[in-house]
Amino acid sequence: MERPPGYTVGREDQVCLLHKSLYGLKQAPRVWFEKFQSTIIDLGFQQSLNDPSLFTKVSLTSIVVLLLYVDDMVITGSDPTGIDQLKDGLKQAFSIKDLGNLSYFLGLEVSRNDQGILLSQKKYISDLLGEHNFDNCHSVKTPMELNLKLQKDSGERLKDGSQYHSIVGSLINLSATRPDISYAVQIVSQFMTAPCVDHLVAVHRILRYLQGAQDDKVSKSSTEAEYRAMSEVGSEMVWIRRLLSDFGVACPAPMTLYVDNTSAIRIAANPVLHDRTKHIKIHVHYVRDLLRDGTISLHHLPTEEQVADLFTKAFSTSRHWYLGNKLMLRDRHQFGGGC
Template sequence: MNEELQALQENFTWDIVSCPPDVKPKGCKWVYSVKLNSDGSLNRYKARLVALGNKQEYGIDYDETFAPVAKMTTVRTVISIAASSGWSLHQMDVKNAFLHGDLTEDIYMTPPQGLFSSSKGVCKLKCSLYGLKQAPRAWYEKFRSTLLGFSFTQSQYDSSLFIHSTPAGIVLLLLYVDDMVITGSDLASIQRLKQQLQSAFHMKDLGTLHYFLGLEVHSTSKGILLHQHKYATDLISMASLESANPVDTPLEVNVKYHRDDGDLLPDPLLYRQLVGSLNYLTITRPDISFAVQQVSQFMHSPRHLHLAAVRRIIRYLKGTSHRGLFFPTGITPKLSAYSDADWAGCPDTRRSVTGWCMFLGSSLISWKSKKQARVSKSSTETEYRAMSAACSEIIWLRGLLAELGFPQTEPTSLYADNTSAIQIVANTVFHEHTKHIEVDCHSIRDAYDDRLIAFPHVSTQFQVADILTNAVPRPRHQFLVSKLMLLDQPHQFEGGCE
């Protein structure tokens, strides 16, 4: 607490003033937490002074609150490029990040416990404080303006990615609230950037990237493995399944889950906690994306059968908790994609499930398993909608890769196994079978005409996106997992990757 108060005073966070008669000062409280390392060992104890932002009124105490954070697809893309190019990954953390933000509103706060008696006055905040609704936005604007002053440019495709091109190479910085990842080909500029950040903010240089937002990063000469073993272990403990037997697939084959099957859970809290945690685990686990998409549909009124499905997913994780995405070195950063759909897969709404995945070389960087917004009249329409959704992601990724210095000079291959859907793209004649498809889906034709994408046919047997649209038997599940470049143990790539 003393360290926190000292940091607040050194940052000139407030002035002590008399409280205006027409103002009721906001309260504050101390929040205590224990910070752990990736292996579960103690890192440090932490005390944080938090303003009671729940008492703020919109339009009086704050306006803008949103603060962008790096997209996980961008994080995986940057790590893939760093692995393939042999770049080192650095991590830095900002101490008391939100205290650096500048406030434009007049906010009065009661003095914190341990400072002085409230009879001596109140704190008029000059800088943002944790708990204020505008604090994340104020910090982001402060950091953004500082980096722009260091001759960085902000990405047009991800506002939390900052790029600096130098004669010797490139420097990339990814920001996620107060955590940042720095990489690039110009090591001298990276060191200079660290020094500039140290002089502008209270920074902590964490060295080589090992642990970031619950993601564990293992680097070797063969590549980088990104996994969430500790997070998965904690999830298994939350579900009280430490002694359960593992299973080979996350869902049973040919089992459809209805929203009204079985009895309601008396308390849905545990179900919602588990599904929310599973959603975060899909950052590195595309093999459970479809299963998590299925159980996420029942968050409003989960039933015992739905909880059984969640427990099966966690039992699958128990046997594969070390599994993660592998990004090999020396690959050619060429973008390719797979698109698939499961026609009328939802038994309640008869809507279809879209599945697509994007590869940079052999590295998986983006994927999606999502129910479509409308009922489709045919499997061709379903596949066409899935291809259109994948096309939007391809165009975004092509723009991002061009900014990073890896432009895609050839059309991106989008592999699909439905020849009818491929023919609709190439045939500009609207006929009775496609008239009912929304115009926005047909934007895929413009991308095809502009030679941004191409549509090679792939056999259903080799359709990688199949794992994102339905539950598959164990042999096929294992085959598709291998195609997604998912590895089970860090030691598996110490000697290379086949």
């Protein structure tokens, strides 16, 4: 920091002693969080071991939950009195503003009706399309052409890749609520270092797809790849179950993991090291431990019903929308209808 105006020149050996952390200094975020953390704990809340930004207060009959992001927070729960007490406690310690029922948070739009809650990023999409002059473009039915093969030298190298970087970065953020673009975004994000014309065309197609689907919302060898994926998913399932326990939600055991590769299921169920799997690192066999101790159960799912395929490949229009419906993607006007 700079010395305040009027400070005597020539005393280079002296510095300012701060009585409190100032906004903008690199230690300010840590100091702020420590202050908030001590305040919320004094109010009777517990910090989650699974997510340090999550705080809960659980009783035999109710729960109050607070989720913090920098200095924005979401408060919810089954105890209106407890929520009011939390707000009062925070107002005594901080200058806060109650914005009412959650409708927008970190780019996520939240809407409700009698049947549930919808999460979307329609405004985010609208702003993205407008920023890149795609708000009035002709839409397409899928985010990526079927059988498209992009290479690092696909077309002429872009002289300025800033637009490509900007769009892809925004699409990565958007894919949190739009799994239907996950695979396409995964592909185009591989060429961030040196994007070419064909890569930009593929990115523009994703924008054209979004232009026509803004209202949608979301309420190795193949065997080795599937097996590795099972281990990763198993870890996530364990983490989610621990996280849900912070909300007082008990998950049945075993948790069901659906897999469309029977060979991968056999490897997980059989501890014998086959020649084709002995090179797989030990930590990948974590799925075997989960299966053995009853944390998960593995069930075969026909490939045509595997919704996770939407994250890994491009499809025809009918197939793309069939899998999208299974992921509960809905036009806001369709919400409330059947699958």
